[in-house]
Amino acid sequence: MSELNLGFVAINYISCTPEYQGRFEELFKSRAGAIDTLPGFRHMHVLKPQVPGEENLVISYWDTEEDFKAWTKSEAFIKGHKRGFEDVKKAKDAGQEPPMTSSFKTYEIITN
Amino acid sequence: MSELNLGFVAINYISCTPEYQGRFEELFKSRAGAIDTLPGFRHMHVLKPQVPGEENLVISYWDTEEDFKAWTKSEAFIKGHKRGFEDVKKAKDAGQEPPMTSSFKTYEIITN
Numbered sequence: 350m351s352e353l354n355l356g357f358v359a360i361n362y363i364s365c366t367p368e369y370q371g372r373f374e375e376l377f378k379s380r381a382g383a384i385d386t387l388p389g390f391r392h393m394h395v396l397k398p399q400v401p402g403e404e405n406l407v408i409s410y411w412d413t414e415e416d417f418k419a420w421t422k423s424e425a426f427i428k429g430h431k432r433g434f435e436d437v438k439k440a441k442d443a444g445q446e447p448p449m450t451s452s453f454k455t456y457e458i459i460t461n
Numbered sequence: 462m463s464e465l466n467l468g469f470v471a472i473n474y475i476s477c478t479p480e481y482q483g484r485f486e487e488l489f490k491s492r493a494g495a496i497d498t499l500p501g502f503r504h505m506h507v508l509k510p511q512v513p514g515e516e517n518l519v520i521s522y523w524d525t526e527e528d529f530k531a532w533t534k535s536e537a538f539i540k541g542h543k544r545g546f547e548d549v550k551k552a553k554d555a556g557q558e559p560p561m562t563s564s565f566k567t568y569e570i571i572t573n
Contacts, residue, residue, distance in 0.1 A: 358508050360518075377572045396470050396568035399526075403566065406472075408520075414511075454515065456508035460489045 355458040356391065357414045361407040361451050369436070369448035373405065376432055383425035384409070389416025414455070467570040468503065469526045473519040473563050481548070481560035485517065488544055495537035496521070501528025526567070 365373045377395045384390055389412035396406040411417045420426055437447045477485045489507045496502055501524035508518040523529045532538055549559045 358506070374571050380572070393573065394470070394570050395572045397571045399567045399569065406568065455511045456518065457511065458506050459486050459509045460492070460507045461505065 354413065355461065357411045357417055358456040358458060359409050359411065359417050360454050360456070361409075362454065363405045363407065363449055363451040365405065365449045366446070367401070370401075370405075372436070373433075373449060377407070380429065383429050384420060387416065387420045387423065387425060389413055390420070417455070466525065467573065469523040469529055470568040470570060471521050471523070471529050471565055472568070473521075473565050475517045475519065475561055475563040477517065477561045478558070479513070482513075482517075484548070485545075485561060489519070492541065495541050496532060499528065499532045499535065499537060501525055502532070529567070 363373065374395075374397065384393065391410035391412065393407065393409040396408065398404060409417070409420075411420075433449070437449065440447050475485065486507075486509065496505065503522035503524065505519065505521040508520065510516060521529070521532075523532075545561070549561065552559050
């Protein structure tokens with residue numbers, strides 16, 4: 350963190366198969382919002398690429414990195430990802446490619 | 462756009478050479494804020510990666526894609542990028558690699 354802490358951002362970059370994209374959107378549109386109650390959570394946005402096939406972005410804004418890390422170890426995290434994790438597990442158990450893959454990158458806000 | 466327009470997001474993914482990273486941050490920290498006056502502009506964040514060498518993200522939020530496009534064709538756009546463009550031109554004129562490269566990707570907000 351720099352001397353002035355403007356905030357912390359985590360972005361989950363999510364690739365979906367064409368068949369899964371609609372389901373991915375549906376999962377987020379019907380999310381229970383457990384994350385919203387976490388300490389240090391500010392807000393989040395789910396972004397769909399204008400170019401089909403590019404990654405979806407789930408951007409969450411936090412007061413500090415510690416707040417974000419606490420979320421990733423929380424019940425809310427497991428609960429919030431339950432349906433997506435199950436979809437991936439189901440494909441794996443059936444010997445299929447996962448319908449989505451994801452990776453987190455983390456950032457410091459340097460200016461607004 | 463989907464039936465419900467929650468907003469439009471443009472992300473400029475910017476790679477800097479290690480030598481240029483500090484200058485990049487300085488340019489944004491001292492930005493004149495011309496973009497803030499544009500119709501449909503909501504807010505922006507400049508994100509520095511926690512892992513050195515990954516891309517910086519300049520995220521701008523807009524009411525509509527049209528508002529974003531109007532900005533890219535505006536005086537404010539040229540003015541806002543003047544110093545960065547000059548740095549790139551200077552390197553090019555000297556036969557050097559550009560100190561930064563950038564590319565825009567655009568998104569629709571599907572949920573918050």
